[in-house]
Amino acid sequence: MLIKQLSVFTENKPGGLAPIIETLGKSNIDISALSLADTSEYGILRLIVNNSELAVTVLKEIGVVVKVTDVLAVAMDDTPGGLSKILEIFVHKNINVDYMYAFVGSVNNKALMVVKVSEPEAAAKALADAGISTAEAKDIYRI
Amino acid sequence: MAMWQKEIETMPREEIKKLQSERLVWQVKRMYENVELFRRRMDEKGLKPSDITSVDDLPKLPFSYKQDLRDWYPYGLFAVPTHDIVRVHASSGTTGKKIVVGYTEKDIKDWDDCVARMMTALGLGKDDFVQVSYGYGLFTGGLGAHGGATAIGATVIPMSSGNTHNQIQTMVDFGSTALCCTPSYALYLGESAEELGVTDKLQLKAGIFGAEPWTEDMRHAIEDKLGLKAYDIYGLSEIMGPGVACECEYQAGMHVWEDMFIPEIIDPDTGEVLPYGEQGELVFTTITKEGFPLIRYRTRDICQLIAEPCKCGRTHIRMKKPCGRSDDMLIIRGVNVFPSQIEEVLMSIGGDITPNYQIVVDRVNNTDTFDVNVEMSESLFADDVKSIEKLEKSITQKLRDVLGIGANVHLVNPKSIQRSEGKAKRVIDNRKL
Numbered sequence: 001m002l003i004k005q006l007s008v009f010t011e012n013k014p015g016g017l018a019p020i021i022e023t024l025g026k027s028n029i030d031i032s033a034l035s036l037a038d039t040s041e042y043g044i045l046r047l048i049v050n051n052s053e054l055a056v057t058v059l060k061e062i063g064v065v066v067k068v069t070d071v072l073a074v075a076m077d078d079t080p081g082g083l084s085k086i087l088e089i090f091v092h093k094n095i096n097v098d099y100m101y102a103f104v105g106s107v108n109n110k111a112l113m114v115v116k117v118s119e120p121e122a123a124a125k126a127l128a129d130a131g132i133s134t135a136e137a138k139d140i141y142r143i
Numbered sequence: 144m145a146m147w148q149k150e151i152e153t154m155p156r157e158e159i160k161k162l163q164s165e166r167l168v169w170q171v172k173r174m175y176e177n178v179e180l181f182r183r184r185m186d187e188k189g190l191k192p193s194d195i196t197s198v199d200d201l202p203k204l205p206f207s208y209k210q211d212l213r214d215w216y217p218y219g220l221f222a223v224p225t226h227d228i229v230r231v232h233a234s235s236g237t238t239g240k241k242i243v244v245g246y247t248e249k250d251i252k253d254w255d256d257c258v259a260r261m262m263t264a265l266g267l268g269k270d271d272f273v274q275v276s277y278g279y280g281l282f283t284g285g286l287g288a289h290g291g292a293t294a295i296g297a298t299v300i301p302m303s304s305g306n307t308h309n310q311i312q313t314m315v316d317f318g319s320t321a322l323c324c325t326p327s328y329a330l331y332l333g334e335s336a337e338e339l340g341v342t343d344k345l346q347l348k349a350g351i352f353g354a355e356p357w358t359e360d361m362r363h364a365i366e367d368k369l370g371l372k373a374y375d376i377y378g379l380s381e382i383m384g385p386g387v388a389c390e391c392e393y394q395a396g397m398h399v400w401e402d403m404f405i406p407e408i409i410d411p412d413t414g415e416v417l418p419y420g421e422q423g424e425l426v427f428t429t430i431t432k433e434g435f436p437l438i439r440y441r442t443r444d445i446c447q448l449i450a451e452p453c454k455c456g457r458t459h460i461r462m463k464k465p466c467g468r469s470d471d472m473l474i475i476r477g478v479n480v481f482p483s484q485i486e487e488v489l490m491s492i493g494g495d496i497t498p499n500y501q502i503v504v505d506r507v508n509n510t511d512t513f514d515v516n517v518e519m520s521e522s523l524f525a526d527d528v529k530s531i532e533k534l535e536k537s538i539t540q541k542l543r544d545v546l547g548i549g550a551n552v553h554l555v556n557p558k559s560i561q562r563s564e565g566k567a568k569r570v571i572d573n574r575k576l
């Protein structure tokens with residue numbers, strides 16, 4: 001089903017990410033997926049962590065702008081065509097994929113992808129109907 | 144349409160001019176006799192009071208400055224003996240020494256009339272409850288609004304500033320119909336009322352807001368949150384206090400009460416008088432003030448005068464909201480830029496909260512560089528790069544529309560703009576001129 005992703009604004013300059021990662025580390029928050037979308041001047045750091053509420057609190061304390069977004073964690077066969085099968089389902093349902101990135105680990109020997117779509121609820125249902133499992137929050141947080 | 148002093152407020156322009164001439168001649172003569180600094184400045188210019196015969200002679204007269212008030216602190220510029228002074232007000236300002244101004248009994252009455260004219264224009268009267276949430280004390284805001292509300296026979300609720308919950312409780316319990324305070328406090332009261340869920344219990348009709356710069360966007364936000372009409376009032380303690388110029392029911396610029404104050408717009412660099420409608424520094428001459436009169440006082444406020452008649456029927460000239468301070472004005476690639484203009488653009492983008500910003504000006508290869516750093520905030524941030532680029536582009540575009548020159552806009556981390564004593568430093572000018 002849906003899991004919480006943190007999006008953090010960062011200026012694109014050397015050492016810009018360090019305080020964020022350090023702060024999470026100090027509060028014993030584990031990062032299970034991470035991606036950076038950036039331009040020459042700034043970026044958006046996207047994170048899946050094991051305790052998103054605590055992460056938001058500690059990041060806000062150090063003055064970081066952070067937003068919480070619902071995303072899907074999709075388990076897919078680590079074989080060619082695994083991804084295209086999923087994208088086809090979305091195209092069929094008129095659901096747009098904004099972006100996706102991979103998890104650090106795997107669940108039940110399946111690769112996990114973070115997928116941000118235009119309509120997360122509908123997307124989760126479409127995948128379930130097609131027999132494709134989406135990871136639950138509790139699975140993710142154990143990675 | 145209700146007016147407090149209809150005959151004066153609708154006086155034909157030629158008659159206003161005649162009245163101003165008489166009063167200016169009177170003022171120059173008595174100040175020459177009683178105020179040493181003014182006498183010295185007149186003598187330096189080789190001017191005698193008899194050289195001034197009408198308002199047309201005004202540009203001959205010497206300017207006066209805020210520094211004069213500091214140099215002659217506390218009573219050196221008073222034009223009457225202190226036994227005729229019934230009240231003083233003072234302000235510390237952000238820099239340096241206090242300044243003190245004094246009022247005779249008649250000065251206080253004139254001041255009350257200024258504010259009463261406004262309150263009457265807004266439809267306030269004996270049946271109204273006027274909550275005065277300006278600070279009472281040496282600051283002119285509290286007692287200035289208090290005096291006007293007393294004059295029109297309203298019931299005054301002298302709250303002074305602070306204690307927000309109590310302010311809102313009072314508004315609800317006492318049925319306040321008018322509110323006088325600073326615009327930022329009004330907005331804060333409106334937000335707090337929303338949080339407390341009492342917005343629909345408020346009976347406010349009119350708000351009189353001044354003493355700090357505010358924007359049209361802020362006006363709409365205040366009106367929306369408090370369910371009232373928000374009106375602008377202008378004043379400075381050196382000239383009188385709030386009420387020197389006031390908006391009427393049409394909210395279309397502030398009428399300067401020209402039977403008491405003569406406004407001029409000058410070029411701040413040359414001191415030359417500019418025609419009505421042009422932008423420049425606002426200068427005031429007080430022609431009825433007895434205790435603490437000033438001739439051609441440089442307010443440092445940059446604004447425009449509107450000579451076109453107002454729909455309300457009042458003949459007194461209107462001034463636009465000052466768009467900045469001549470002290471703050473930057474000249475970038477030959478264009479005048481005020482931090483307040485940038486603030487207005489950012490406010491229109493950031494909603495109720497203006498994002499923190501900093502202007503950085505430098506000179507590279509004989510060309511001015513102009514950078515505006517804007518702190519990212521939760522209300523501006525979105526989880527996709529396109530939205531952030533769009534935000535940056537729209538700030539850039541709006542700045543260009545308003546200023547007429549291009550700025551490099553940078554979105555920066557929250558709290559990354561340096562602050563001194565809690566206030567962000569707005570302008571960094573690295574040019575070595």
Ligand SMILES: [Zn+2]
Nearest residue numbers: 391453455457
């Ligand atoms: Zn009017």
